[in-house]
Amino acid sequence: MDGSKKQLNKSIQFWLSVYLSAAILLVAVVTGALSFVFAFDEAHELQDESLRQTASLIDHVPSADEIILVNGNRGSDADSDLLILNLNPVADPVLFGLPDGLHTLDQTGAKYRAFIRTLPDLSRIALLQKTELRDEIANDSAIRTLLPLLVLVPILILLVTWLVQKIFRPIGVLAREIDSRGDLELHAVPEKGLPQEIQPFVHAINRLFERVAQSVQAQQRFLADAAHELRSPIAALSLQAERLEACELNPEARERIIRLQKGIDRSRRLLGQLLSMARAQSNPVVERGPISLLGVCTHVLEDALPMAQAKGIDLGMGETTQDAVVHAEETEVFLIVRNLVDNAIRYNNAGGVVDLGIHHEMGWVVFTVEDNGPGIAQADRQRVFDPFFRVSGLEQTGSGLGLAIVKGLVDRFDGKIELHDSARFASGLVVKVFFNKHPKP
Structure with missing residues (x-):
């Protein structure tokens, strides 16, 4: 029950389209059935009227060569649409005894629709038509009345689906606008x-x-x-x-x-x-403009060099480093680089190595800080971005705000930050900060 409610809530647009389409199909089926029945009956009535009008045009008994007989003894055209019979009280006692008007007959195993008429000279004729042919004509006529409906229903379902999507489009736009916010x-x-x-x-x-x-x-x-x-x-x-x-x-x-x-x-x-x-x-x-990432790194290295020298740490830029322009506010980039370098020096071992690097990946400018310190355990790599979280087992104690500040700044300009094990050293950490080459305005 909860799953069905959740599914319904997740897809109101889908279920609304389904229900409306089902309603259209139901109405179409009922309408089509009624239209078929009415068209079928109307076709029979038109054929009955045709028999009446044909009989009214006959004012004398047809000659022998004008008579199309029903039974084989008189000669018959079983495939004829209309049979005209000169009734004889001896040869056709049943037909001759019927009153004038429309009748349904069963002659020689075949069903006919008959119109009996008495002529002015008191002779009688019968106009007969096979009900099988009548039903075939009526079916064809009724089916032709359904063709517009059969074409219209799919078009109407597609139109309703499109209208539902159009009606819900502002909600989707609103959701995407809110979801894209910082x-x-x-x-x-x-x-x-x-x-x-x-x-x-x-x-x-x-x-x-x-x-x-x-x-x-x-x-x-x-x-x-x-x-x-x-x-x-x-x-x-x-x-x-x-x-x-x-x-x-x-x-x-x-x-x-x-x-x-x-x-x-x-x-x-x-x-x-x-x-x-x-x-x-x-x-x-803040105003975000093109900033030289290498220039910011140079300033940070100048400020951090005394602290690195005090611990005997080899601090510098990697050999493959190349300058790159990032679209961010200069103070934000400075804080990111400074906090990462400060952490790498502070938590590294005496005589260690801290290297900064800049390179390009698909759609990103990547800034890296790599050290050969104790690193961060895999289980703690998500929690270190929480304010005031400190990794246990380290000699140096910090405030637990450095990586939290970096994460907050990176999120502001739609970047991302990742922590990896160092591939160069037996132990150590690589912090990667990704700057989007094409940030949102």
Whole structure:
């Protein structure tokens, strides 16, 4: 029962076409049957009228050579449409005894339709016609009345199917328009050209979009405000820690100061990522122009080089790298590259390798970051894009926002991101970011 309801709900257009077509066929069958019966009866009536009119034209007894006899003793033309018989009370006692008018007779095993008439000289004649021939004529006439209906019904079914598709087309267009939107494209659905029956549903969707947009904006404001407000106390704590480090301290206190500074640095980095996330999730659509991906990578490498050198990591561009132009906002591309490079350095082993690469695939510009670190387990590769998720078992602890920020930015310009095992190193990870060469406007 639930399956049938689900199927009906999934294919209203199909079932509406089926029901309307079935109704048309039912009406056509009933109409055709009634038309056939009426046409058949009318053909018989016309033939009866033809017998009457033919008999009224005879005003004397036909001569012997004009008479077409019914039985073989008098000579007969069994294939004749019309038989005219000069009735004799001795030879045809049954026919002679019938009153004037129409009769159905059974003569020599064959059925006839007869019209008996008494002439002015009191002689009597009978006009006979085989019912088999009459039925054949009536059938032909009735079938000819059905031919227009047989042609019209398929045309009508095709027309109804086309009309149903045309009526439902705005719904399909509306569904595709909503489905093609990004996560934060919450502007109202245009109502122009929509059927009146769908407009209440569209009103409800627009009101829902409005409420969701308000909720998202409130969350973004809270996130940005909280991160911004926390900057000042974190900066003050960092300043105090630096002043305290300059004082003469015993080894145990100095070790605790170092731990405190590392904690403050992690907090500062977390606040920076929260602000980046708030900007990445902001609702306004930014101007996206052609950006040199290699140029962005160069700037990121210059900024990340000191951190890489501190860990002895070999950081650079791959040998096969070539420049490519991507259609995106420069700050978005910078955040993507910076977060991926920062993660690769931070979670790699000391003395490791981090290589950046750019190449082309079918319809895509692909940016890659490959390292020989511990990598990410297959089971965690979907969850690492969730905010604040941290992979267990790593020495370095992070905020869990880097890949979430990258995923949000990639989704904004209809790109995609994939995680793969490194093919160059025994262990490691390759992060691939796909930029569409022909993004939607």
